Amino acid sequence: MAERLRSRARGLFVNTRWGSYGMVALYLSLFSGVIVALQYDPGHPYYSVSSLDILAPFGLFWRSLHFYASQAFFLLTLAHFLAMVIRREHESIAFKRWLLLIFSLVALLLILFTGYVLRADATGASAGMIAENILLSTPLVGRPLNWLLFDLTQEGVKRVYANHLVGLGLLWLVLSWDHLRHYRISWRQSPTLVLLLVAFPALVAAPLEPERLGAFHIGGPWFFVGLQELLRHLPPFWAGIVWPGLLVCALALLRRPALASRARLFCLAWLAIYALLTAVGLSR
Numbered sequence: 227m228a229e230r231l232r233s234r235a236r237g238l239f240v241n242t243r244w245g246s247y248g249m250v251a252l253y254l255s256l257f258s259g260v261i262v263a264l265q266y267d268p269g270h271p272y273y274s275v276s277s278l279d280i281l282a283p284f285g286l287f288w289r290s291l292h293f294y295a296s297q298a299f300f301l302l303t304l305a306h307f308l309a310m311v312i313r314r315e316h317e318s319i320a321f322k323r324w325l326l327l328i329f330s331l332v333a334l335l336l337i338l339f340t341g342y343v344l345r346a347d348a349t350g351a352s353a354g355m356i357a358e359n360i361l362l363s364t365p366l367v368g369r370p371l372n373w374l375l376f377d378l379t380q381e382g383v384k385r386v387y388a389n390h391l392v393g394l395g396l397l398w399l400v401l402s403w404d405h406l407r408h409y410r411i412s413w414r415q416s417p418t419l420v421l422l423l424v425a426f427p428a429l430v431a432a433p434l435e436p437e438r439l440g441a442f443h444i445g446g447p448w449f450f451v452g453l454q455e456l457l458r459h460l461p462p463f464w465a466g467i468v469w470p471g472l473l474v475c476a477l478a479l480l481r482r483p484a485l486a487s488r489a490r491l492f493c494l495a496w497l498a499i500y501a502l503l504t505a506v507g508l509s510r
């Protein structure tokens with residue numbers, strides 16, 4: 227009985243159209259992103275986000291729609307990726323194309339992350355500061371990479387804004403184009419999801435955390451909490467570059483038949499440790 231339930235749940239998971247749902251969430255994220263950008267001022271980020279919430283008509287709704295649709299896009303893309311690996315479809319993808327897909331996930335994570343930094347509240351500001359320190363601690367390429375991606379100390383959120391809107395978006399598109407170009411996905415294919423994604427932000431506002439002067443611990447974005455916890459135990463370069471880099475390498479090796487089973491085990495162990503670190507971080 228338990229076995230039958232398990233295989234039914236597995237079948238349901240691997241056969242769900244996560245990729246098309248993810249694209250629908252992306253359309254909503256892009257549309258609402260353009261609307262919030264009309265009010266957003268990178269010269270006064272926190273002030274413009276809070277005035278969007280308080281003063282602009284339906285401003286809080288559009289910001290919340292952008293927030294939740296973006297989270298949904300990210301999570302649905304991860305589910306799509308996982309279902310593809312469970313179905314072993316990745317085994318038929320050429321290694322070079324597989325690498326492009328893995329890096330497109332990294333670009334997507336960076337788009338999501340820079341969104342939080344743009345919000346410039348306690349969560350966003352501390353996440354940005356930590357990311358900048360991690361990059362600056364990286365030998366040789368750290369400084370130029372920080373200049374390219376964040377440069378918060380010199381430029382405020384201006385560089386991050388340009389990357390969120392254009393640089394990282396283009397990078398993600400270039401990396402995933404070879405995969406995306408085969409599909410035509412319309413929002414009309416998933417009316418229930420559209421309804422859910424529009425109704426939810428109308429009921430639950432996206433978070434905005436005022437600066438907490440003197441606070442000892444500020445939690446970052448949910449996917450960043452585990453890394454913040456690791457930073458308590460390891461130097462920034464090891465926690466912020468080597469540790470996530472190991473997962474990227476293991477994901478890449480899933481496509482190498484001789485190493486695939488060991489890489490799969492490593493990915494599972496990595497995820498279990500990261501979940502544990504996140505749980506410890508959240509309990510602080």
Ligand code: HEM
Nearest residue numbers: 255256259260262263266289293296337338341342344345
């Ligand atoms: C046309 C494309 C986009 C534009 C013009 C745009 C614009 C913006 C702007 C102006 C902000 C700061 C205001 C705010 O806090 O809401 C923001 C925040 C954010 N963006 Fe985007 N964005 C775009 C695409 C995306 C995509 C594709 C993602 C997800 C992968 C994303 C994720 C986020 C997140 C998580 C926030 C923080 C929202 C919050 O908590 O308030 N954005 N975006």
